[in-house]
Amino acid sequence: MLNLTLTKSKHFCRRIIGQALIAGMCISSSLVTLHANAEELGYPEKEELKFGFIKLTDMAPIAIAYEKGFFEDEGLYVTIEAQANWKVLLDGVIDGRLDGAHMLAGQPIAATIGYGTKAEIITPFSMDLNGNGITVSNEIWQQMKVNIPKRPDGKPVHPIKADALKPVVEKYSASGKPFNMGMVFPVSTHNYELRYWLAAGGIHPGFYAPHKGDTSGQIDAQALLSVTPPPQMPATLEAGTIYGYCVGEPWNQQAVFKGIGVPVVTDYEIWKDNPEKVFGITKAFSEKYPNTTIRLTRALIRAAKWLDENNNANRPEAVKILSQSNYVGADYDVIANSMTGTFEYEKGDKRDVPDFNVFFRYNATYPYYSDAIWYLTQMRRWGQISEDKPDTWYKEVANKVYRPDIYMKAAQSLVDEKLMAASDFAELANEDGFRNPQTHFIDNIVYDGTKPNEYINKFSIGLKAGDKI
Structure with a gap:
């Protein structure tokens, strides 16, 4: 097992070598000129950093930036540490125990508007697209199957909509049994994706009413959603505490391998190429350590490119790295089931989903304002934002949290140094931060x-304009 904490002597040697390399760059007058303001890309103000993550495959850019030496290329000496849950992770970034972390896209946004925890968190880097799924227990799947059209080979037609689940939920309700489902955090993509899928099938997932002190999210709910940490999802499903869940990989494929559940839909099918995780740091960190911020962003961009290049040719190596216990810690085959361009639904029903995990293509790493605004619309839709806000408010919040300006400085400097090609960022040349x-x-x-x-x-x-719980 790889020890992610460098020994003091080894760390010292690498640090001296890194400083010598940077010094050599200075002597040769090859420091990078930034596109935006013609300033030099200077030394990292803080070299020793600790980053947090949750055991999910979409933390891969952090692992690859470490393993491939991209952080060290920037003069950054990083320790990577798994966190118990998303709240512990967020608190660690806020209190400075962590310098940055793999975060749910909704976390920096929610913190900035003061939902849950109040703090100024920004993101200069979006970590991936897609990567989640919704899984139900074997018992629920058997009840759903009768409502799903079949292909000529007898396999279900995809995407499977929540329309097929609705009669099952209604039956449970009629018998007085609550229909419990799991998601990973109240402001997670998983919460909003599960709610989106359920509501699209006519199943009400419930409202929040923070102004009344009700943060359960279960007001008027037909399906009751509650928080379960990602690695505990399969065990909680197996115990019968929940009947289904929405989570990132490898915890949907784990249910297939264990024979305890069936993934019925991926988030790629709910919203094609949806933004998933971000790399979060405090605004104060970015202002105190601007060079460090650009350099860590550069390392993550290079890692994301490595993960997707040559039609995912590096994915098997990435899976081997992620399967280590200090990263995701699931079996190689479980991680590979989705990470290498396929996804297994019902046991034996493996289908090609080449974009199930996207780390760089389709501008995956660029922090779009419109991505942030989508999360805010869902917070408002389900009552986490209690009152109407004008369109300008949504845009102002997005501008505070998502920082494409930092991203583009990092990208341009990589091009200037010929570490990446201008064509890698060609579509971003005139980007205004809003997707079509x-x-x-x-x-x-x-x-x-x-x-x-x-x-x-x-x-x-x-909720709609004017509505309030």
Whole structure:
């Protein structure tokens, strides 16, 4: 097992070598000129860093940046530490125990607006697209199957909509049994994806009412959603505490391998190429250590490129790294089941999903304002934001949290140093931070990040303009 904490002597040697290399760059007058303000990319103000993560495959850019020496190329000497849950991770970044972390995309946004914990967290780097799934127990799957059309070979037609689950939920409700499901955190993509999928099938996932002190998210709910840490999802399902869950990999495929559940839909099918995790740091860190911030962003961009290049040719090596106990710690075959371009639904029903995990292509690493605004629309839709906000408010919050300016400085410096090609970022040359209206949702509702209130009002289930719990 790899020890991620460098020994003092080894660390010292690497640090001296790193400083010598940077000094050599100075002597040769090859310091990088930044595109935005023509300043030199200087020494990292803070060299020794500790980053946190949760045991999920989408923490891969951090692991690869470490293992491939991309952090050390930047003069950064990093310790990587798994965290018990998302709250512990967020608190660690806020109190300075961690310098940065693999975060749920909703965490920096929620912290900035003061939902749950109040803190100024930013992200200069989006870690991936897609990567989640919704799994149900074998018992629930057998009840759902009768409601799902079949292909000529007898396998279910995908994507499977929550319409197939609705009669099951109604039966449980009629018998007085609550229909319990798990998600990983109240402001997680998983919570919003599960809610989105359920609501699109006519199942109400419940409202929050923080202004009344109710943060359960179960007001008026037909399916009751509660928090379970990702690695505990399969065991909680097996125990019968929940009937299904939404989680990232490898914990959907783990249910298949253990024979305890069936993934019914991926988030790629709920919202094609949806943003998933981000790398979060405090605003104070970015302002105190601006060079360090750009350098860690550079390392993560290079890692993401490595993960996707040559049609995912590096994925088997990445899976081997992630299977180590100090990273994700699941079996190689379990991680590879989704990480290498396939996804197994019902046992034996493995299908090609080449974009199940995307780390660099489709501008995956660029922190789009419109991605942040989508999360805010879902917070408002389900009551985590209690009152109406004008469109300008959504844009202002996104501008505070998502920092494409930092990202583009890092990207341009990589191009200037010829560590990456200009073509790697060609589509970002005139980027304004808003994706074109997105159409690939399971309910066919179009999302335009420049019109958040108009978007919120399109849904049949959820709060609309003027509504309050």
